[in-house]
Amino acid sequence: MYDFTFSMPTEVHFGKGKENLVGQLIKEKTDKVLFLYGSGSIKKIGVYEKIINSLRDSGIQFTELGGVKSNPRLELVNEGIEICRKESINFILAVGGGSVIDTAKTIAIGVPYEGDVWDFYSGKAKIEKTIPVGAVLTVPATASETNGCAVLTNETGMYKRGLKSDVLKPVFAILNPELTYSLPKYYMAASVVDIFAHVWERYFIKSEHSELLDRLCEGVFKTLITEGPSAVYERGYKSTGEIMWASSIAHNDILGIMGDFGSHRTGHEISAEYDLSHGGSLGITMCAWAKHVYKEDINRFCRFAVNVWDVTYDSDNPEKTALEGIKRMESFIHELGIPTTFKNANLPTDGFEKMAERAIDNGLGYVGGGFKKLYKEDIVNIYKLAE
Ligand code: NZQ
Numbered sequence: 001m002y003d004f005t006f007s008m009p010t011e012v013h014f015g016k017g018k019e020n021l022v023g024q025l026i027k028e029k030t031d032k033v034l035f036l037y038g039s040g041s042i043k044k045i046g047v048y049e050k051i052i053n054s055l056r057d058s059g060i061q062f063t064e065l066g067g068v069k070s071n072p073r074l075e076l077v078n079e080g081i082e083i084c085r086k087e088s089i090n091f092i093l094a095v096g097g098g099s100v101i102d103t104a105k106t107i108a109i110g111v112p113y114e115g116d117v118w119d120f121y122s123g124k125a126k127i128e129k130t131i132p133v134g135a136v137l138t139v140p141a142t143a144s145e146t147n148g149c150a151v152l153t154n155e156t157g158m159y160k161r162g163l164k165s166d167v168l169k170p171v172f173a174i175l176n177p178e179l180t181y182s183l184p185k186y187y188m189a190a191s192v193v194d195i196f197a198h199v200w201e202r203y204f205i206k207s208e209h210s211e212l213l214d215r216l217c218e219g220v221f222k223t224l225i226t227e228g229p230s231a232v233y234e235r236g237y238k239s240t241g242e243i244m245w246a247s248s249i250a251h252n253d254i255l256g257i258m259g260d261f262g263s264h265r266t267g268h269e270i271s272a273e274y275d276l277s278h279g280g281s282l283g284i285t286m287c288a289w290a291k292h293v294y295k296e297d298i299n300r301f302c303r304f305a306v307n308v309w310d311v312t313y314d315s316d317n318p319e320k321t322a323l324e325g326i327k328r329m330e331s332f333i334h335e336l337g338i339p340t341t342f343k344n345a346n347l348p349t350d351g352f353e354k355m356a357e358r359a360i361d362n363g364l365g366y367v368g369g370g371f372k373k374l375y376k377e378d379i380v381n382i383y384k385l386a387e
């Protein structure tokens with residue numbers, strides 16, 4: 001087992017109706033908030049009303065800022081920072097999916113920082129201070145509600161970049177599976193793929209493995225395989241509940257702090273270029289990444305095939321076993337309705353060089369690395385494998 005430092009300061013409230021606690025939870029910290037949300041889904045599903053009532057009942061003053069887009073942008077972050085400074089707001093309440101929570105986190109670190117908040121994403125500044133963020137989750141995917149990550153797109157150049165710091169972890173997260181029932185099938189499916197990818201990034205690493213973490217990862221993979229289709233096609237409290245908690249633990253480091261993240265980084269460029277959903281981009285990159293790298297550690301891919309997909313191990317031909325695991329994963333993603341190729345996603349195939357160049361324009365010259373460093377030619381090859 002490798003060494004690590006782990007902190008999980010977020011208080012989680014899981015269950016039906018827990019969104020009604022929001023006013024009470026904020027009252028313990030402050031009485032003035034920025035209430036941040038997306039493009040209107042929370043109004044359609046009645047959550048907006050409940051939040052407003054809870055805030056009013058607890059005597060919390062709030063300023064609303066709606067309009068966060070999926071694949072969130074820097075412009076709205078700057079607007080939020082200005083509002084908080086002007087109105088002396090010192091708490092951000094994010095109600096929505098990862099895009100809203102990531103925007104909230106970025107506003108929160110931008111308020112006490114005198115420079116351009118993008119400095120944190122471009123590596124020019126280190127996060128030291130933040131104002132607190134609380135989250136009410138409506139998309140079970142990113143784990144932003146309990147982790148220290150945020151992902152943002154800078155519309156100047158369409159750079160999609162991520163941040164990680166313990167400082168960014170929300171003070172509370174409200175998880176009511178019922179709030180996800182209204183998600184369109186596509187977004188629920190993309191969420192399942194995103195959760196799968198978060199476990200995947202931790203499972204395929206080159207460093208010393210921990211049997212405990214491997215088994216936890218395999219348990220989450222199996223849960224996604226059994227509950228994912230039912231959450232997508234039928235909904236219901238049991239399956240969405242399993243998926244909602246899986247989403248948090250898959251990416252808040254309980255399953256391991258080390259990771260590769262090559263599938264994510266190559267996927268971010270597709271999302272930035274074509275405004276494709278995050279989970280949609282991962283359907284394309286995960287399978288292609290596996291085909292590009294599996295020879296680096298065939299045994300690892302065999303374990304994945306046998307323990308996760310119940311493939312029978314072929315000792316005469318381990319490569320066949322490894323490839324069968326990748327094939328079953330590809331079919332699973334496909335059956336959820338998420339494309340695994342550019343063609344099936346109706347995306348052009350003439351931007352591979354440009355996206356690969358942008359991916360490695362991060363001061364390192366490569367992405368990934370926990371399993372395999374991906375240089376420009378690797379990334380282009382991954383995109384080609386998903387053509
Ligand atoms: O804007 P609204 O109207 O709310 O619509 C949203 C949006 O169109 C809609 N939606 C949300 N809740 C709904 C609903 N529609 C109906 N019923 C509901 N209950 O769903 C759409 C997607 O929302 P979004 O927040 O974009 O989805 P998600 O949670 O998947 O977040 C994606 C973003 O998070 C980043 C991704 O790159 C992407 O930018 N990630 C953040 C991570 C993190 N902070 O740890 C890690 C991830 O790997 C990921 O990179």
Ligand code: ZN
Nearest residue numbers: 142194197264
């Ligand atoms: Zn992700």
